[in-house]
Amino acid sequence: MPEVHNPQLGREHSYPYEHREEERDWHWGMVINTNRCINCNTCSFACKSTWTSGEGEEYMWWMNVETEPYGGYPMGWDMRLLDDLGPDETIFEAAEDGEQVRGYVAAKEEWEYPALGDDQSHGEYPAGDVVESDPENEQYHDMWQFYLPRLCNHCKNPACLAACPRQAIYKREEDGIVLLDQERCRGYRRCVKSCPYHKPMYNPETGISEKPVGCFPRIEDGNVPRCVSSCIGKTRLHGNINRGPDAGHPNDVSSAADGRSPINYLVKSDEKVALPLYPQFGTRPQVFYMPPYHVPPEFLTQMFTPNVDEKRNDWPGSTYEESVKIVQQRARDPSHHVLGILQLFGATTRLIETYRVKENRVKGWDRKGKKVVDMPIEEPMEVREGEQWTNQP
Numbered sequence: 001m002p003e004v005h006n007p008q009l010g011r012e013h014s015y016p017y018e019h020r021e022e023e024r025d026w027h028w029g030m031v032i033n034t035n036r037c038i039n040c041n042t043c044s045f046a047c048k049s050t051w052t053s054g055e056g057e058e059y060m061w062w063m064n065v066e067t068e069p070y071g072g073y074p075m076g077w078d079m080r081l082l083d084d085l086g087p088d089e090t091i092f093e094a095a096e097d098g099e100q101v102r103g104y105v106a107a108k109e110e111w112e113y114p115a116l117g118d119d120q121s122h123g124e125y126p127a128g129d130v131v132e133s134d135p136e137n138e139q140y141h142d143m144w145q146f147y148l149p150r151l152c153n154h155c156k157n158p159a160c161l162a163a164c165p166r167q168a169i170y171k172r173e174e175d176g177i178v179l180l181d182q183e184r185c186r187g188y189r190r191c192v193k194s195c196p197y198h199k200p201m202y203n204p205e206t207g208i209s210e211k212p213v214g215c216f217p218r219i220e221d222g223n224v225p226r227c228v229s230s231c232i233g234k235t236r237l238h239g240n241i242n243r244g245p246d247a248g249h250p251n252d253v254s255s256a257a258d259g260r261s262p263i264n265y266l267v268k269s270d271e272k273v274a275l276p277l278y279p280q281f282g283t284r285p286q287v288f289y290m291p292p293y294h295v296p297p298e299f300l301t302q303m304f305t306p307n308v309d310e311k312r313n314d315w316p317g318s319t320y321e322e323s324v325k326i327v328q329q330r331a332r333d334p335s336h337h338v339l340g341i342l343q344l345f346g347a348t349t350r351l352i353e354t355y356r357v358k359e360n361r362v363k364g365w366d367r368k369g370k371k372v373v374d375m376p377i378e379e380p381m382e383v384r385e386g387e388q389w390t391n392q393p
């Protein structure tokens with residue numbers, strides 16, 4: 001198999017295809033702030049009612065929200081695959097004879113309970129005084145959980161694409177969205193087996209597989225995906241992950257066309273605040289998560305870093321656990337610039353291509369250079385004088 005460079009792992013590894021152009025000018029990407037998610041599943045239903053409400057699609061949740069550490073759809077999808085991988089081994093390196101990717105097909109009953117583990121916490125309810133977490137002093141409450149929205153990552157090394165013997169899965173030239181050509185698919189289910197995030201699913205009514213489409217018709221019209229526009233927690237920002245600093249400094253742009261994309265800043269700047277889910281699988285996922293700041297870093301290290309002793313990539317800190325602690329701290333106490341970008345989350349249904357943070361205002365422009373957001377970062381708080389009115393007795 002050819003070798004490819006994986007910047008999330010900071011090393012080369014094998015991947016079945018050599019000639020790929022993953023640093024294209026425009027690439028689909030998303031950042032999710034887990035600290036804002038309330039598990040309402042509006043995103044899941046918005047996606048389902050848009051894309052998977054037909055026959056044979058009853059169990060297809062292209063977008064779902066899991067409660068960590070016990071949720072999982074299909075059940076235990078992550079731990080089961082991690083158990084099959086050696087330390088520092090990607091799913092491509094762990095492939096068995098005659099296969100391109102290491103994976104497994106989840107049994108029918110593992111798909112039957114999308115909400116299993118919802119709101120189940122880790123740890124015992126404390127006896128005696130309840131003590132708050134104090135992350136600054138590395139004291140974490142024994143009881144914790146958090147919500148993890150999950151969707152197709154439109155990976156730069158897609159496992160679904162690598163495994164398909166019919167070349168029915170392809171990555172679009174214009175935006176890197178990974179699509180499945182249903183005319184070519186013969187229902188061999190190699191994509192279903194190989195995607196480590198279990199997002200391609202088989203339709204027993206049609207006999208062919210289906211996979212998430214990144215809301216491509218909305219992207220083409222300059223709008224954000226349905227899971228982003230419907231999110232009432234304003235947890236998400238979608239855009240061009242590849243539009244980096246070479247396009248101009250975010251605070252010093254002469255026109256909208258010169259700027260950097262806001263998600264690129266959150267993921268790739270020196271102020272990195274978002275991490276990929278299980279980068280050790282090797283697929284280079286393009287959904288990035290701002291980690292919950294109340295959760296012990298050891299748990300997040302195995303979930304959002306390559307989880308090896310030797311730190312090889314350009315993330316902050318000298319170990320991956322340190323990277324997680326630094327990113328948690330930045331999410332908990334964001335800089336003025338990051339706070340400005342956080343105001344863009346859920347501010348418009350238009351896709352924000354570039355932005356600018358200046359003093360107390362943040363502005364965003366769409367792909368045509370039209371201003372679509374212009375708002376204050378912090379609004380003045382007014383406290384009424386005199387006795388506070390209350391309806392409590």
Ligand code: SF4
Nearest residue numbers: 152153155159160195
């Ligand atoms: S998340 Fe799965 S289905 Fe989506 S591009 Fe990656 S490997 Fe393919």
Ligand code: SF4
Nearest residue numbers: 037040041043231233
């Ligand atoms: S709609 Fe937003 S807040 Fe609600 S579950 Fe989805 S990501 Fe979380």
